[in-house]
Amino acid sequence: HSKTPGHPENILTPGVEITTGPLGQGFANGVGMGMAQKHLEALFNREGFPVIDHFIYCICSDGDLMEGVSYESASLAGHLGLDNLIYLYDDNQVTIDGPTSLAFSEDVTKRFEAAGWEVSVVEDGNDLGAIEYAIAEAQRSTGKPKLIRIKTIIGFGMPKQGTNKAHSDAPGEDAVKETKRNLDWPENKQFFIPKEALANFRKAVKDGAARE
Incomplete structure:
Protein backbone atom coordinates (compact mmCIF):
# COMPACT_ATOMS: atom_id res chain seq x y z
CA HIS A 1 0.00 0.00 0.00
CA SER A 2 3.00 2.33 0.40
CA LYS A 3 3.92 4.70 -2.41
CA THR A 4 7.58 4.66 -1.42
CA PRO A 5 10.22 1.94 -1.72
CA GLY A 6 12.23 0.84 1.32
CA HIS A 7 14.84 3.47 0.47
CA PRO A 8 12.90 6.40 -1.04
CA GLU A 9 14.58 8.04 -4.03
CA ASN A 10 14.08 11.64 -5.07
CA ILE A 11 13.92 10.83 -8.79
CA LEU A 12 11.12 8.30 -8.35
CA THR A 13 8.81 9.48 -5.55
CA PRO A 14 7.14 12.92 -5.43
CA GLY A 15 7.89 14.76 -2.19
CA VAL A 16 11.19 12.98 -1.55
CA GLU A 17 13.93 15.60 -1.81
CA ILE A 18 17.00 13.49 -1.00
CA THR A 19 17.91 9.90 -1.77
CA THR A 20 19.31 8.02 1.20
CA GLY A 21 20.32 4.43 1.80
CA PRO A 22 23.64 4.00 3.62
CA LEU A 23 23.15 4.45 7.37
CA GLY A 24 24.17 7.88 8.62
CA GLN A 25 23.80 9.56 5.25
CA GLY A 26 20.46 11.12 6.15
CA PHE A 27 21.98 12.44 9.38
CA ALA A 28 24.59 14.33 7.38
CA ASN A 29 21.99 15.51 4.87
CA GLY A 30 20.07 17.10 7.73
CA VAL A 31 23.18 18.99 8.83
CA GLY A 32 23.61 20.23 5.28
CA MET A 33 20.02 21.47 5.29
CA GLY A 34 20.71 23.27 8.56
CA MET A 35 23.74 25.01 7.07
CA ALA A 36 21.77 26.01 3.97
CA GLN A 37 18.99 27.47 6.10
CA LYS A 38 21.41 29.56 8.15
CA HIS A 39 22.86 30.91 4.90
CA LEU A 40 19.39 31.87 3.65
CA GLU A 41 18.57 33.48 7.01
CA ALA A 42 21.65 35.67 6.66
CA LEU A 43 20.65 36.67 3.13
CA PHE A 44 16.95 37.36 3.54
CA ASN A 45 15.95 37.90 7.18
CA ARG A 46 15.59 41.44 8.43
CA GLU A 47 14.83 42.81 11.87
CA GLY A 48 11.17 42.13 12.55
CA PHE A 49 10.85 39.98 9.41
CA PRO A 50 12.20 36.47 10.10
CA VAL A 51 10.92 35.04 6.82
CA ILE A 52 13.12 31.95 7.22
CA ASP A 53 12.91 30.60 10.75
CA HIS A 54 11.88 26.95 10.56
CA PHE A 55 13.40 23.89 12.22
CA ILE A 56 14.86 20.84 10.53
CA TYR A 57 13.89 17.49 12.04
CA CYS A 58 15.69 14.21 11.56
CA ILE A 59 14.82 10.75 12.88
CA CYS A 60 17.94 8.65 13.39
CA SER A 61 18.63 5.14 14.65
CA ASP A 62 21.25 3.24 16.61
CA GLY A 63 22.66 2.10 13.28
CA ASP A 64 22.95 5.68 12.04
CA LEU A 65 24.92 6.70 15.12
CA MET A 66 27.34 3.79 14.65
CA GLU A 67 28.47 5.29 11.34
CA GLY A 68 31.41 7.65 11.02
CA VAL A 69 29.57 10.07 8.74
CA SER A 70 27.02 10.84 11.46
CA TYR A 71 29.67 11.82 14.00
CA GLU A 72 31.68 13.84 11.50
CA SER A 73 28.59 15.85 10.56
CA ALA A 74 27.47 16.07 14.21
CA SER A 75 30.84 17.58 15.08
CA LEU A 76 30.44 20.19 12.35
CA ALA A 77 26.87 20.99 13.44
CA GLY A 78 28.01 21.54 17.01
CA HIS A 79 30.95 23.66 15.89
CA LEU A 80 28.65 25.87 13.81
CA GLY A 81 25.98 26.04 16.52
CA LEU A 82 23.17 24.92 14.22
CA ASP A 83 20.32 25.47 16.67
CA ASN A 84 17.76 24.93 13.90
CA LEU A 85 18.42 21.16 14.05
CA ILE A 86 16.25 18.87 16.20
CA TYR A 87 17.20 15.19 15.90
CA LEU A 88 15.00 12.43 17.33
CA TYR A 89 17.10 9.38 18.20
CA ASP A 90 15.15 6.09 18.13
CA ASP A 91 17.14 4.47 20.94
CA ASN A 92 16.02 0.82 20.96
CA GLN A 93 19.52 -0.69 21.36
CA VAL A 94 18.91 -3.31 18.66
CA THR A 95 20.52 -3.81 15.25
CA ILE A 96 19.77 -6.35 12.54
CA ASP A 97 22.53 -8.60 13.97
CA GLY A 98 21.49 -8.40 17.62
CA PRO A 99 21.87 -5.99 20.56
CA THR A 100 23.98 -2.90 19.94
CA SER A 101 26.26 -4.05 22.77
CA ILE A 131 7.96 13.65 23.18
CA GLU A 132 5.89 16.75 22.38
CA TYR A 133 7.27 18.48 25.48
CA ALA A 134 10.86 17.59 24.58
CA ILE A 135 10.42 19.00 21.07
CA ALA A 136 8.87 22.21 22.43
CA GLU A 137 11.80 22.63 24.82
CA ALA A 138 14.25 22.05 21.98
CA GLN A 139 12.52 24.73 19.92
CA ARG A 140 12.89 27.24 22.75
CA SER A 141 16.59 26.57 23.28
CA THR A 142 19.16 28.47 21.24
CA GLY A 143 22.83 28.22 20.39
CA LYS A 144 23.17 24.44 19.95
CA PRO A 145 21.75 21.63 17.82
CA LYS A 146 19.54 19.25 19.82
CA LEU A 147 19.40 15.48 20.14
CA ILE A 148 16.35 13.94 21.83
CA ARG A 149 17.04 10.35 22.93
CA ILE A 150 13.76 8.45 22.85
CA LYS A 151 13.86 5.03 24.51
CA THR A 152 11.78 2.66 22.40
CA ILE A 153 11.06 -1.07 22.04
CA ILE A 154 11.63 -2.36 18.53
CA GLY A 155 8.63 -4.27 17.18
CA PHE A 156 6.42 -3.05 20.03
CA GLY A 157 3.47 -5.40 20.43
CA MET A 158 5.01 -8.25 18.45
CA PRO A 159 5.84 -11.62 20.05
CA LYS A 160 9.53 -10.94 19.31
CA GLN A 161 9.52 -7.31 20.43
CA GLY A 162 12.79 -5.99 21.77
CA THR A 163 14.92 -8.35 19.67
CA ASN A 164 16.60 -8.27 16.28
CA LYS A 165 14.05 -10.84 15.10
CA ALA A 166 11.50 -8.02 15.10
CA HIS A 167 13.87 -6.12 12.82
CA SER A 168 14.61 -8.65 10.13
CA ASP A 169 12.33 -11.70 10.24
CA ALA A 170 9.01 -12.02 8.44
CA PRO A 171 6.55 -12.31 11.35
CA GLY A 172 4.19 -14.89 9.86
CA GLU A 173 0.41 -14.96 10.00
CA ASP A 174 0.09 -16.11 13.62
CA ALA A 175 2.49 -13.45 14.89
CA VAL A 176 0.66 -10.78 12.92
CA LYS A 177 -2.63 -11.78 14.55
CA GLU A 178 -1.04 -11.80 18.01
CA THR A 179 0.45 -8.37 17.39
CA LYS A 180 -2.94 -6.99 16.36
CA ARG A 181 -4.50 -8.43 19.51
CA ASN A 182 -1.79 -6.84 21.64
CA LEU A 183 -2.48 -3.48 20.01
CA ASP A 184 -6.27 -3.84 20.15
CA TRP A 185 -6.50 -3.76 16.36
CA PRO A 186 -9.01 -5.83 14.35
CA GLU A 187 -7.43 -9.15 13.36
CA ASN A 188 -9.42 -9.62 10.17
CA LYS A 189 -8.23 -6.48 8.36
CA GLN A 190 -5.16 -6.80 6.15
CA PHE A 191 -4.63 -3.03 6.13
CA PHE A 192 -5.73 -0.87 9.04
CA ILE A 193 -5.13 2.70 10.15
CA PRO A 194 -6.53 3.79 13.55
CA LYS A 195 -9.09 6.57 13.17
CA GLU A 196 -7.11 8.94 15.38
CA ALA A 197 -3.95 8.48 13.30
CA LEU A 198 -5.85 8.99 10.05
CA ALA A 199 -7.49 12.14 11.38
CA ASN A 200 -4.12 13.55 12.46
CA PHE A 201 -2.54 12.85 9.07
CA ARG A 202 -5.45 14.46 7.23
CA LYS A 203 -5.24 17.51 9.48
CA ALA A 204 -1.49 17.78 8.80
CA VAL A 205 -2.10 17.59 5.04
CA LYS A 206 -4.81 20.25 5.27
CA ASP A 207 -2.66 22.54 7.43
CA GLY A 208 0.28 22.11 5.08
CA ALA A 209 -1.81 22.93 2.03
CA ALA A 210 -3.10 26.07 3.73
CA ARG A 211 0.47 27.25 4.38
CA GLU A 212 1.66 26.71 0.80
Whole structure:
Protein backbone atom coordinates (compact mmCIF):
# COMPACT_ATOMS: atom_id res chain seq x y z
CA HIS A 1 0.00 0.00 0.00
CA SER A 2 3.00 2.33 0.40
CA LYS A 3 3.92 4.70 -2.41
CA THR A 4 7.58 4.66 -1.42
CA PRO A 5 10.22 1.94 -1.72
CA GLY A 6 12.23 0.84 1.32
CA HIS A 7 14.84 3.47 0.47
CA PRO A 8 12.90 6.40 -1.04
CA GLU A 9 14.58 8.04 -4.03
CA ASN A 10 14.08 11.64 -5.07
CA ILE A 11 13.92 10.83 -8.79
CA LEU A 12 11.12 8.30 -8.35
CA THR A 13 8.81 9.48 -5.55
CA PRO A 14 7.14 12.92 -5.43
CA GLY A 15 7.89 14.76 -2.19
CA VAL A 16 11.19 12.98 -1.55
CA GLU A 17 13.93 15.60 -1.81
CA ILE A 18 17.00 13.49 -1.00
CA THR A 19 17.91 9.90 -1.77
CA THR A 20 19.31 8.02 1.20
CA GLY A 21 20.32 4.43 1.80
CA PRO A 22 23.64 4.00 3.62
CA LEU A 23 23.15 4.45 7.37
CA GLY A 24 24.17 7.88 8.62
CA GLN A 25 23.80 9.56 5.25
CA GLY A 26 20.46 11.12 6.15
CA PHE A 27 21.98 12.44 9.38
CA ALA A 28 24.59 14.33 7.38
CA ASN A 29 21.99 15.51 4.87
CA GLY A 30 20.07 17.10 7.73
CA VAL A 31 23.18 18.99 8.83
CA GLY A 32 23.61 20.23 5.28
CA MET A 33 20.02 21.47 5.29
CA GLY A 34 20.71 23.27 8.56
CA MET A 35 23.74 25.01 7.07
CA ALA A 36 21.77 26.01 3.97
CA GLN A 37 18.99 27.47 6.10
CA LYS A 38 21.41 29.56 8.15
CA HIS A 39 22.86 30.91 4.90
CA LEU A 40 19.39 31.87 3.65
CA GLU A 41 18.57 33.48 7.01
CA ALA A 42 21.65 35.67 6.66
CA LEU A 43 20.65 36.67 3.13
CA PHE A 44 16.95 37.36 3.54
CA ASN A 45 15.95 37.90 7.18
CA ARG A 46 15.59 41.44 8.43
CA GLU A 47 14.83 42.81 11.87
CA GLY A 48 11.17 42.13 12.55
CA PHE A 49 10.85 39.98 9.41
CA PRO A 50 12.20 36.47 10.10
CA VAL A 51 10.92 35.04 6.82
CA ILE A 52 13.12 31.95 7.22
CA ASP A 53 12.91 30.60 10.75
CA HIS A 54 11.88 26.95 10.56
CA PHE A 55 13.40 23.89 12.22
CA ILE A 56 14.86 20.84 10.53
CA TYR A 57 13.89 17.49 12.04
CA CYS A 58 15.69 14.21 11.56
CA ILE A 59 14.82 10.75 12.88
CA CYS A 60 17.94 8.65 13.39
CA SER A 61 18.63 5.14 14.65
CA ASP A 62 21.25 3.24 16.61
CA GLY A 63 22.66 2.10 13.28
CA ASP A 64 22.95 5.68 12.04
CA LEU A 65 24.92 6.70 15.12
CA MET A 66 27.34 3.79 14.65
CA GLU A 67 28.47 5.29 11.34
CA GLY A 68 31.41 7.65 11.02
CA VAL A 69 29.57 10.07 8.74
CA SER A 70 27.02 10.84 11.46
CA TYR A 71 29.67 11.82 14.00
CA GLU A 72 31.68 13.84 11.50
CA SER A 73 28.59 15.85 10.56
CA ALA A 74 27.47 16.07 14.21
CA SER A 75 30.84 17.58 15.08
CA LEU A 76 30.44 20.19 12.35
CA ALA A 77 26.87 20.99 13.44
CA GLY A 78 28.01 21.54 17.01
CA HIS A 79 30.95 23.66 15.89
CA LEU A 80 28.65 25.87 13.81
CA GLY A 81 25.98 26.04 16.52
CA LEU A 82 23.17 24.92 14.22
CA ASP A 83 20.32 25.47 16.67
CA ASN A 84 17.76 24.93 13.90
CA LEU A 85 18.42 21.16 14.05
CA ILE A 86 16.25 18.87 16.20
CA TYR A 87 17.20 15.19 15.90
CA LEU A 88 15.00 12.43 17.33
CA TYR A 89 17.10 9.38 18.20
CA ASP A 90 15.15 6.09 18.13
CA ASP A 91 17.14 4.47 20.94
CA ASN A 92 16.02 0.82 20.96
CA GLN A 93 19.52 -0.69 21.36
CA VAL A 94 18.91 -3.31 18.66
CA THR A 95 20.52 -3.81 15.25
CA ILE A 96 19.77 -6.35 12.54
CA ASP A 97 22.53 -8.60 13.97
CA GLY A 98 21.49 -8.40 17.62
CA PRO A 99 21.87 -5.99 20.56
CA THR A 100 23.98 -2.90 19.94
CA SER A 101 26.26 -4.05 22.77
CA LEU A 102 27.84 -6.49 20.30
CA ALA A 103 29.76 -3.61 18.73
CA PHE A 104 28.73 -0.33 20.36
CA SER A 105 29.28 0.76 23.95
CA GLU A 106 30.05 4.48 24.06
CA ASP A 107 27.84 6.94 25.93
CA VAL A 108 25.90 8.67 23.15
CA THR A 109 24.78 11.52 25.41
CA LYS A 110 28.32 12.39 26.47
CA ARG A 111 29.62 12.09 22.92
CA PHE A 112 27.06 14.52 21.54
CA GLU A 113 27.49 16.92 24.44
CA ALA A 114 31.22 16.89 23.76
CA ALA A 115 30.44 17.80 20.15
CA GLY A 116 28.45 20.83 21.29
CA TRP A 117 24.92 19.43 21.20
CA GLU A 118 22.14 19.78 23.76
CA VAL A 119 20.80 16.33 24.70
CA SER A 120 17.51 15.40 26.39
CA VAL A 121 15.96 11.99 27.12
CA VAL A 122 12.43 10.62 26.81
CA GLU A 123 12.26 7.39 28.81
CA ASP A 124 9.11 5.98 27.15
CA GLY A 125 8.80 6.19 23.38
CA ASN A 126 5.05 5.59 23.66
CA ASP A 127 4.58 8.71 25.80
CA LEU A 128 3.57 11.15 23.07
CA GLY A 129 3.10 13.96 25.58
CA ALA A 130 6.70 13.62 26.76
CA ILE A 131 7.96 13.65 23.18
CA GLU A 132 5.89 16.75 22.38
CA TYR A 133 7.27 18.48 25.48
CA ALA A 134 10.86 17.59 24.58
CA ILE A 135 10.42 19.00 21.07
CA ALA A 136 8.87 22.21 22.43
CA GLU A 137 11.80 22.63 24.82
CA ALA A 138 14.25 22.05 21.98
CA GLN A 139 12.52 24.73 19.92
CA ARG A 140 12.89 27.24 22.75
CA SER A 141 16.59 26.57 23.28
CA THR A 142 19.16 28.47 21.24
CA GLY A 143 22.83 28.22 20.39
CA LYS A 144 23.17 24.44 19.95
CA PRO A 145 21.75 21.63 17.82
CA LYS A 146 19.54 19.25 19.82
CA LEU A 147 19.40 15.48 20.14
CA ILE A 148 16.35 13.94 21.83
CA ARG A 149 17.04 10.35 22.93
CA ILE A 150 13.76 8.45 22.85
CA LYS A 151 13.86 5.03 24.51
CA THR A 152 11.78 2.66 22.40
CA ILE A 153 11.06 -1.07 22.04
CA ILE A 154 11.63 -2.36 18.53
CA GLY A 155 8.63 -4.27 17.18
CA PHE A 156 6.42 -3.05 20.03
CA GLY A 157 3.47 -5.40 20.43
CA MET A 158 5.01 -8.25 18.45
CA PRO A 159 5.84 -11.62 20.05
CA LYS A 160 9.53 -10.94 19.31
CA GLN A 161 9.52 -7.31 20.43
CA GLY A 162 12.79 -5.99 21.77
CA THR A 163 14.92 -8.35 19.67
CA ASN A 164 16.60 -8.27 16.28
CA LYS A 165 14.05 -10.84 15.10
CA ALA A 166 11.50 -8.02 15.10
CA HIS A 167 13.87 -6.12 12.82
CA SER A 168 14.61 -8.65 10.13
CA ASP A 169 12.33 -11.70 10.24
CA ALA A 170 9.01 -12.02 8.44
CA PRO A 171 6.55 -12.31 11.35
CA GLY A 172 4.19 -14.89 9.86
CA GLU A 173 0.41 -14.96 10.00
CA ASP A 174 0.09 -16.11 13.62
CA ALA A 175 2.49 -13.45 14.89
CA VAL A 176 0.66 -10.78 12.92
CA LYS A 177 -2.63 -11.78 14.55
CA GLU A 178 -1.04 -11.80 18.01
CA THR A 179 0.45 -8.37 17.39
CA LYS A 180 -2.94 -6.99 16.36
CA ARG A 181 -4.50 -8.43 19.51
CA ASN A 182 -1.79 -6.84 21.64
CA LEU A 183 -2.48 -3.48 20.01
CA ASP A 184 -6.27 -3.84 20.15
CA TRP A 185 -6.50 -3.76 16.36
CA PRO A 186 -9.01 -5.83 14.35
CA GLU A 187 -7.43 -9.15 13.36
CA ASN A 188 -9.42 -9.62 10.17
CA LYS A 189 -8.23 -6.48 8.36
CA GLN A 190 -5.16 -6.80 6.15
CA PHE A 191 -4.63 -3.03 6.13
CA PHE A 192 -5.73 -0.87 9.04
CA ILE A 193 -5.13 2.70 10.15
CA PRO A 194 -6.53 3.79 13.55
CA LYS A 195 -9.09 6.57 13.17
CA GLU A 196 -7.11 8.94 15.38
CA ALA A 197 -3.95 8.48 13.30
CA LEU A 198 -5.85 8.99 10.05
CA ALA A 199 -7.49 12.14 11.38
CA ASN A 200 -4.12 13.55 12.46
CA PHE A 201 -2.54 12.85 9.07
CA ARG A 202 -5.45 14.46 7.23
CA LYS A 203 -5.24 17.51 9.48
CA ALA A 204 -1.49 17.78 8.80
CA VAL A 205 -2.10 17.59 5.04
CA LYS A 206 -4.81 20.25 5.27
CA ASP A 207 -2.66 22.54 7.43
CA GLY A 208 0.28 22.11 5.08
CA ALA A 209 -1.81 22.93 2.03
CA ALA A 210 -3.10 26.07 3.73
CA ARG A 211 0.47 27.25 4.38
CA GLU A 212 1.66 26.71 0.80
